Amino acid sequence: MKLRKKITNTVQVLTHVKQKLQFVQVENEEQKIGLKDIETKVSQKRDILNRTKQAKDALRVDNQHLQQKCGMLGNDPLLYDYEERKDEKEELTNLLQKLKIKHTDTTLNCNKLHRKIEGAEKVTATN
Numbered sequence: 001m002k003l004r005k006k007i008t009n010t011v012q013v014l015t016h017v018k019q020k021l022q023f024v025q026v027e028n029e030e031q032k033i034g035l036k037d038i039e040t041k042v043s044q045k046r047d048i049l050n051r052t053k054q055a056k057d058a059l060r061v062d063n064q065h066l067q068q069k070c071g072m073l074g075n076d077p078l079l080y081d082y083e084e085r086k087d088e089k090e091e092l093t094n095l096l097q098k099l100k101i102k103h104t105d106t107t108l109n110c111n112k113l114h115r116k117i118e119g120a121e122k123v124t125a126t127n
Contacts, residue, residue: 072078 067074072082
């Protein structure tokens with residue numbers, strides 16, 4: 001009787017273990033299918049991420065080219081300095097023109113005075 005009870009108990013345990021094994025195997029297959037779906041989605045997302053990164057890099061390069069082309073447009077301090085230098089150049093150019101005119105007038109006056117002196121020396125020499 002004890003042996004029969006042990007055998008019955010062992011058969012029940014084995015049956016339970018087989019059922020549990022089948023349940024775990026089915027669950028494992030479901031998890032594998034879910035994992036494949038997730039891996040597929042991850043692969044698609046990686047592809048999208050790579051394309052997005054490439055587009056970002058291309059935009060960054062385009063932005064750098066545009067910034068180089070526009071030069072001073074995006075740089076306010078540089079623009080202000082340029083305007084100041086331009087105004088200063090105009091002022092100095094005007095001053096230069098005035099000084100040239102003054103120099104010409106002074107040179108003409110000197111020449112007139114030289115002629116008068118020469119004329120006065122000729123008059124004094126003839127006397």
